[in-house]
Amino acid sequence: MTTTEQPARPGRIDTDALRRKYAEERDKRLRPDGNAQYLRLTGEYAHYLDDPCTPWEERPPLTDHRTVVCVGGGFAGLVAGARLREAGVDVRIIDKGGDFGGTWYWNRYPGAQCDTASMVYLPLLEETGHMPTEKYVHGPEILAHCQRIGRQFGLYDDALFHTEVTRLTLNEERACWVIETSRGDRMTAQFVVLGTGPLSVPKLPGIPGIGSFRGHSFHTSRWDYGYTGGGPDGAPMSKLAGKRVGIIGTGATAVQCVPHLSRDCRELYVFQRTPSSVDVRDNHPIDPRWFAEVATPGWQQRWLQNFTANQSGGNAEEDLVQDGWTDIARRVRARIAALPLEDRSLAAMLAAYEESDFEKMEEIRARADAVVRDPGTAQKLKAWYRQLCKRPCFHDEYLQAFNSPGTHLVDTDGKGVQEITATGVVAAGRHYELDCVIFGSGFEVGTPYTRRAGFEVTGRGGGTLSEHWAGGMRTLHGIHVRGFPNLLFVQPTQGANLISNVPHNIVDSARTIAVTVRHVLDNGFAAVEPSQDAEDAWVSLLLSGPASMIGGPDCTPGYYNNEGQDPGSFLGRGYPYGPSAYFAYIEKWRTSGTFDGLGFS
Numbered sequence: 001m002t003t004t005e006q007p008a009r010p011g012r013i014d015t016d017a018l019r020r021k022y023a024e025e026r027d028k029r030l031r032p033d034g035n036a037q038y039l040r041l042t043g044e045y046a047h048y049l050d051d052p053c054t055p056w057e058e059r060p061p062l063t064d065h066r067t068v069v070c071v072g073g074g075f076a077g078l079v080a081g082a083r084l085r086e087a088g089v090d091v092r093i094i095d096k097g098g099d100f101g102g103t104w105y106w107n108r109y110p111g112a113q114c115d116t117a118s119m120v121y122l123p124l125l126e127e128t129g130h131m132p133t134e135k136y137v138h139g140p141e142i143l144a145h146c147q148r149i150g151r152q153f154g155l156y157d158d159a160l161f162h163t164e165v166t167r168l169t170l171n172e173e174r175a176c177w178v179i180e181t182s183r184g185d186r187m188t189a190q191f192v193v194l195g196t197g198p199l200s201v202p203k204l205p206g207i208p209g210i211g212s213f214r215g216h217s218f219h220t221s222r223w224d225y226g227y228t229g230g231g232p233d234g235a236p237m238s239k240l241a242g243k244r245v246g247i248i249g250t251g252a253t254a255v256q257c258v259p260h261l262s263r264d265c266r267e268l269y270v271f272q273r274t275p276s277s278v279d280v281r282d283n284h285p286i287d288p289r290w291f292a293e294v295a296t297p298g299w300q301q302r303w304l305q306n307f308t309a310n311q312s313g314g315n316a317e318e319d320l321v322q323d324g325w326t327d328i329a330r331r332v333r334a335r336i337a338a339l340p341l342e343d344r345s346l347a348a349m350l351a352a353y354e355e356s357d358f359e360k361m362e363e364i365r366a367r368a369d370a371v372v373r374d375p376g377t378a379q380k381l382k383a384w385y386r387q388l389c390k391r392p393c394f395h396d397e398y399l400q401a402f403n404s405p406g407t408h409l410v411d412t413d414g415k416g417v418q419e420i421t422a423t424g425v426v427a428a429g430r431h432y433e434l435d436c437v438i439f440g441s442g443f444e445v446g447t448p449y450t451r452r453a454g455f456e457v458t459g460r461g462g463g464t465l466s467e468h469w470a471g472g473m474r475t476l477h478g479i480h481v482r483g484f485p486n487l488l489f490v491q492p493t494q495g496a497n498l499i500s501n502v503p504h505n506i507v508d509s510a511r512t513i514a515v516t517v518r519h520v521l522d523n524g525f526a527a528v529e530p531s532q533d534a535e536d537a538w539v540s541l542l543l544s545g546p547a548s549m550i551g552g553p554d555c556t557p558g559y560y561n562n563e564g565q566d567p568g569s570f571l572g573r574g575y576p577y578g579p580s581a582y583f584a585y586i587e588k589w590r591t592s593g594t595f596d597g598l599g600f601s
C-alpha cells in the first residue's frame, strides 16, 4: 500500500442486493458470440504478431534426431528441459520467440510484473541460487531468470528459436515423433514434451472498423518501444509526450501498464467494458539477510506447498506468502473454524465462502472510493462480481492513475468499444481522436488446444488429438494421452489445476516426466502410453468432483468461464480433492516405481 492510502472500510453488506447487482451486471455483458467476438491474428492482422524484440536469423532446415524435443521455451519447456538434462537426457527446445521466456519473452509492456509472490512464482530458485529482488519482481528480472535456467542447464546449446511447429506425427514403425516446423525442419524425437502455455495466442476484439485505423496500434504482448520510447525497465516513454493514446481493455495487463501510460502520454483514454478488481499490491524489496535465513535446503518446495495449502484449502499452520491470494482462503477458514463441528456441512462452507467473498469485494470496492478523487470515476471502477469470476488484480498505482488530469476512464457500461474509425475510437456514444490505440485485449483461451498450439498432433492409427479431445480433454494425470505414446504435457489441467500459481504445476509435472522418461530409457523400452482403463478412470475421477470454484455460470463473462458460454471447458477439472492432495498423490505415484496406469513397450 502506498503511504498515503488509507485502508478502505466498507459499510454493512446487503447480500441480497449484492446478488441482484452481480446478476444484473453479468446479464448486461452476456453475448451470444462468446469467443467468436475476437479476431484471430491472421491475414491483414498477422503483423500484430511480429517479434519486436529479436532479429530473425536464417538457418538451414534440420532432419536430425533427439531423445526429447520440448515444444515451448517458457517456464514449462525450461523446467522440463532442466529436469531432463539433470536426468542425463538430451533435449532440444523449440520456441516461436527469439529467446527463452515464453510469456515473459513476449510481454515486455511497461510495468509487467508477477502477480504471485516471486518466492513461489519463479521456478528453480533454489537450483539456480537466485534471490528475487522484490516480493513481486518485474518482467525483465523474470526474463533474465528464464535465461539463467537456459544457461545453467545447457539448454541454449541445442535450442531452436523463431521456429514454429506446424505438425507432429507419430511414426509407429520407428517409434518416434516427426516434427515439422515453419523453418522447413523435419526432425524426429523419441519423446515430445508439450509446454505451449495456456495464454500464448494474442487476440484482438472484433470491433467494427478495427482494420481502418490509420494511426499507430499494437497488442500489449508486442509492445512497440520503437514508437513509444522508453523500455521494459519502466524508463519514460518520451515519444508519447505529445500523443493521445487509447488502451482497449482493463484486465491484468492493462492494470499494470496504465500507470506508465498515464505518466507519459499527453492524454490517455482507458476504454473499459468490465472493471477488474484491484486490491492492494504491497510490494517491497527482499532483504538479503531475511532471504539467507529463509533459504535453507528444500526451502522453495516448502514455500510452494505452503502457498498451495493456504490458498486452496489444504492444511497449513502458517502463511509464509501472506498476500491477496491467501487472504480470502484465510477468511473462509476462519469463518468455518468458528462454526460448531456439527454445522460444518458443504452448504455451510459454501455460505462461509460467499460471505468472505462479499466482504473482500466490498473492501476492494471501498478502496476505489478511498483512492480515486472523482466519485463518478471511482464508482465506475468498481467490480461487481465474485473475486474469482475474473483474474484478481493487485496494484498500488492503477486506481491512483485516474487522479491524473490527463487520464480519462471511458466506461462503456458493459457494452465495449462500438467502433474504430480511421482517426480514433467510438465508445459510450462519443468519438475519441487518437494517435495510438493499444489492444490490452488478452489471449485466446477457450478455443481448441490444437488451434492455440498452432499444429495438429497425429497419433497411433492416424487418430488426431483434435478428434480425441473433441468431447473435452482426456488424459492420465494431465500428462499422458491414450493413443499418443511418448507425448507428454506440462500444464495444470487434469492435474492439480492450481491457477493461482501455474509454475507449481509445471515444476511438479516436469519432475514426473523426467522420472518416467528415465524409466523408459533405463529399461530399454521404446514407448510409454496410458492404458485406456487408466485414462477413463482418471477422467471419471475428475468428473466425480466439484466444479472449479473459479469462474462459473453465475460469473460475469470472461475467459474464466469461457465468455459465459460453457464454464466447464477452459479451466477444466482438477483432482477432486484439491491441489495439495494432487501433489501428495502424484509424489507417491512417482516414488512408488510401479507407474500404475502406464504401459511400456
Ligand code: NDP
Binding pocket: 029, 112, 113, 114, 115, 116, 199, 205, 206, 207, 248, 249, 250, 251, 252, 253, 254, 256, 271, 272, 273, 274, 391, 415, 416, 417, 440, 441, 442, 443, 557, 558, 559
Ligand atoms: P484479459 O483477457 O484479462 O483482458 C482483456 C480485456 O479486454 C478485458 O478487460 C476485456 O473486457 C477487454 N475487451 C475485450 N473486448 C473488448 C471490447 N470490444 N471493448 C472493450 N474492451 C474489450 O487480458 P489480459 O492481457 O489483461 O490478461 C490475460 C491474462 O494474462 C490474465 O488474466 C493473467 O492470467 C495473465 N496476466 C498475468 C500477469 C501476471 O501474473 N503478472 C499480468 C498480466 C496478465 P471484459 O472483461 O469485459 O471481457
